[in-house]
Amino acid sequence: MTLLKSWVSSANTANHPFPLNNLPYGVFSVGDDDPRCGVAIGDMILDVQAAQEAGIIGFGDIFDVPYWNDLMEMGPTAWTTFRARLTEILAEGSKDQADAEPFLVAQADATLHMPLAVSEYTDFYAGAQHARNMGAILRGSPDLPANWLHIPVGYNGRASSVVISGTDIRRPNGQMKAPDAEVPSFGPSKRLDIELEMGAIVGTGCDMGQPITVDQADEMIFGYVLLNDWSARDIQGWEYQPLGPFQGKAFGTSISPWIVTAEALEPFRAPTPEREKELLPYLDGTKDGLYDIELEVLMQPEGADKPTSLAKTNYSRMYYSAAEQLCHHAVGGCGMSSGDLLGSGTISGPTPDEYGSLMEKSWAGREPFTLDTGETRGFIEDGDTLTLRGAARGDGYTIGFGDCTGTILPALKFPV
Known part of the structure; x- marks a missing residue:
């Protein structure tokens, strides 16, 4: 596999840890806002909760909590479907760019939190x-x-x-x-x-x-x-x-x-x-x-x-x-x-x-x-x-x- 290109330009370099190939899951907050789920892409974070509420992701009401456990419990088929949708949204030439762009947050402005509720x-x-x-x-x-x-x-x-x-x-x-x-x-x-x-x-x-x-x-x-x-x-x-x-x-x-x-x-x-x-x-x-x-x-x-x-x-x-x-x-x-x-x-x-x-x-x-x-x-x-x-x-x-x-x-x- 080679580098997948994104319309988020900072994700398109060989040494950046968060290219479109990665799309790791975290929890973040900005200022006094409550922590929420986000996906790292280049130097930015896609606010998954806000994108879902706007109807861009279309994956059910599972991101109104500050952890990824609800998606985890859905199993491998759901994991693959969700990640494929994120890739579609963030890929270079995506028809969703204009809708998703307002929900990007600079990582430099964010505070990161525990990404999951640890059971054991x-x-x-x-x-x-x-x-x-x-x-x-x-x-x-x-x-x-x-x-x-x-x-x-x-x-x-x-x-x-x-x-x-x-x-x-x-x-x-x-x-x-x-x-x-x-x-x-x-x-x-x-x-x-x-x-x-x-x-x-x-x-x-x-x-x-x-x-x-x-x-x-x-x-x-x-x-x-x-x-x-x-x-x-x-x-x-x-x-x-x-x-x-x-x-x-x-x-x-x-x-x-x-x-x-x-x-x-x-x-x-x-x-x-x-x-x-x-x-x-x-x-x-x-x-x-x-x-x-x-x-x-x-x-x-x-x-x-x-x-x-x-x-x-x-x-x-x-x-x-x-x-x-x-x-x-x-x-x-x-x-x-x-x-x-x-x-x-x-x-x-x-x-x-x-x-x-x-x-x-x-x-x-x-x-x-x-x-x-x-x-x-x-x-x-x-x-x-x-x-x-x-x-x-x-x-x-x-x-x-x-x-x-x-x-x-x-x-x-x-x-x-």
Whole structure:
């Protein structure tokens, strides 16, 4: 596929993240107006609610709420029909240009909000390089846990802590234990980290007790966002045995503002890697489950003029796909809902410049890295801004997600 031309001229350049090929879904407001659904096209946003009320889209009364869940629940046929109508409206030479043009809003004038109401949040641990690195750091061996090559390992997180890009994250307080201490201590996390992930958004759910195949799971995924699963490694390290992450992961998860649809990413499908051990048949699917999406992590200290690029990697580095994760999630009878968010797990490549967490980048703080400012870091300090970026690159066009950014605020004194 090549670049599709739009009458919105800013969408017609090879490196712009929001060409007609993309049409990602978000929620925005201008001034004191209420948040509403919008579609990014070039430097503009099409006000979908206003366009619908004017009779341009003609897709029923589903955009009178500030989230995309109502469309998600309608299923893949509706998703395709709606996206085709948007493409028809915004394409170069469209007969709808004069009617739709008044409903364009400059992105520069808009405030972006959560694009969906998150029903549940599950985070996986599905990057082999990251899992091996963590084993080497924490256990002295890169060997994977016995179950890792057989199932997508995950845990249930907190939907209430999922926030839109640009939301400040408060450094968490918690309980932790130094290796040489007899008892734990309480206070602000000293090993605050990020995790570079992709988030898959479930569009249509399945009933409790009803398993789904990998191919069915693939059809249920509405779209993808960038996801930063902020992690307090010292709190997590003390609490996670035997039941896994809890408070060290519950204080904040940031997502990028635009939902890039699975349909927009279809040309970028990539295969999962060759399996080190054959998966059980229920995890077999007929489609390539990953995507060729370039990813980057940046850090900008408070007062710095520009960020430092810490890592560049690719979503295709993952071992398990989102469809495999969703299939495994439901296979035991867990009902899945429209608006469920699945974190991929940290995405890392084979070399340090592809590591998707600071735990790996600094090897648990033992090998601090140097920023462009000359400052060194092992973990995140107060005032640091972390940004995730992602893009799929086609023939003369780019599919972007918008930055996933958060700034760390100091911990609150507790008790107050």
